[in-house]
Amino acid sequence: MTATTPPSFEDFLAALPKVELHVHLEGSMQPATLLALADKHRISDLQRSLAEIRSWYEFRDFDHFLEVYRQAVDVLRDDDDFALLAVEVIRALARQNVRYAEVNFSLSDHLKRGIPADVVFAGLERGREQVEAEHDITIRWVPDFAGDFGVAAGQATLEAVLAHGPASVLGFSVGGLEVEREPFGDLFSRARAHGLRSLPHAGETEGPDRVWSAIHALGADRIGHGIGSMRDxxxxxxxxxxxxxxxxxxxxNLCTRSVSSLEEHPLPYMLDAGLLVTLNSDDPPMFGTDLTGEYRTAARMGLDRATLAQLARNGVHAGFAVPARKTALVAEIGTTLAQHDAAAGPGNADVP
Structure with missing residues (x-):
């Protein structure tokens, strides 16, 4: 008789259907793409080797992260660039068995640089349609603006979305430095009146007051980050x-020093408190991770397979996929967990 090897934890992660609700398009740009686009547009202050670009991408501190992020934004100049990046990012998600994703992109940064909104949307849509035809994945867009750019930047971003945004635009977000959220109340009211979901960043580097204001002033349908909530x-x-x-x-959160160590991260406590928490990658190559990597990280924090599957289900519940898609994904997540628990054998169901 030939002994069979039980499926590994990596097999489980690969098979687990996933949802990504907080990932930034520009922050997902790979070093090789940054270099290629810099060469294409003859951007002289970034003529470096791929090895140097990869080293530069390694996170050092938040100021360095912003420097890298803004350079990634700057190399996007025409619709072909946006299509190229969309294809790259969505294919990377599909390779991780991500079936549905809501992808943020920094529309305010592009408008500020003089890139017309219709150019941005044309490229993103071309890339989305191409990869959705190749893989079992659905993408929805969440344009955002940097809060530290002020209300005027938010207004310009919303106007561009309302004038040029395709049906795949799902929501509206404020990111950047975590400034007060109340000044954007009227702006988000208007966005919601036009059917856009309110998906602001809050409680990442600041405390509960930002989350409360995102709830009361912005009518948040979901909170980006929100880890500061645990202080209240x-x-x-x-x-x-x-x-x-x-x-x-x-x-x-660890890289940006929002938490000082993985052991101090509130994720397990948030789950224990009964909060509806989802797992996300934010800016994958800039933080040396991806969504599958975040599931590995959660396992290192002591979460078992059943809890990881619950996080996957939470992503389905928290997202805005159509109901039939949600039902099918929840069922598939349950089947995947049951199959891997059964194959692992008695006593091993809770072992990552």
Whole structure:
């Protein structure tokens, strides 16, 4: 009789259907793509070797991250560039068995550089349509603006979305430095009135007050990051009662020093508190991770396979895929967990 080898934890991660709700398009640009586009557009201040670019990409501190991110934004000049990046990013998601993703992109940065919104959307749509035809994945777009650019930048971004955004634009977000959210209240009211979901960043580098303001002033349908919520028991109670989703990115939080160590990351406590938490990669190559890597990180934090599967289900529930897609994904996640638990044998169901 030939002994069979039980499926590994990596097999489980590969088979697990996933949803990505907080990933930035520009922050997902690979070093080789940055270099190729810099060469294409003859950007003289970035003429470096691929090895140097890869070394430069390695996270050092938040200021360095912003430097790299803004350079990634700057090499995007025409619709072919946006199509190229969209294809690269969506294919990378599909390789990880991501079936549905809501992808942020920095529309305000492109408008500020003089890139017309219709150019941006034309490229993104071409890339999305190409990869959706190749793989079982659905992509929805979430244009955002940097809060530190001010209300005027947010207004210009929303106007561009309303004038040029395709049907695949799902929501509207504010990111950048975590400034006060109240000044953007009227802007988000208008976005919601036009059917856009309110998906602001809040509670990443700041505390519960930013999350409360995202809820009350911006009518948030979901909170990007939200880890600062844990400092306020009343807010934790509210989030649990309302099941308002929080998109958590552990490696990002560690790199940006939002948390000082993985052991201190609140993800396990958020789950224990009954919060609707999703797992996300944020800016994968810049933080040396991807969505599958975040599941590995969650396992290192002590989460077992059943909890990782619950995180995958949370992503389905927190996203805005059509109901039939959600039902099918939840069923497939359950089947995947059951198959791997059965193959692992008695006593091994909780072992990553």
């Amino acid at each position: 028991p009343a807010l934790v109670d509210y989030l649990r009662e309302q099941q308002l989703p929080l998109d958590v990115s552990p490696t990002s």
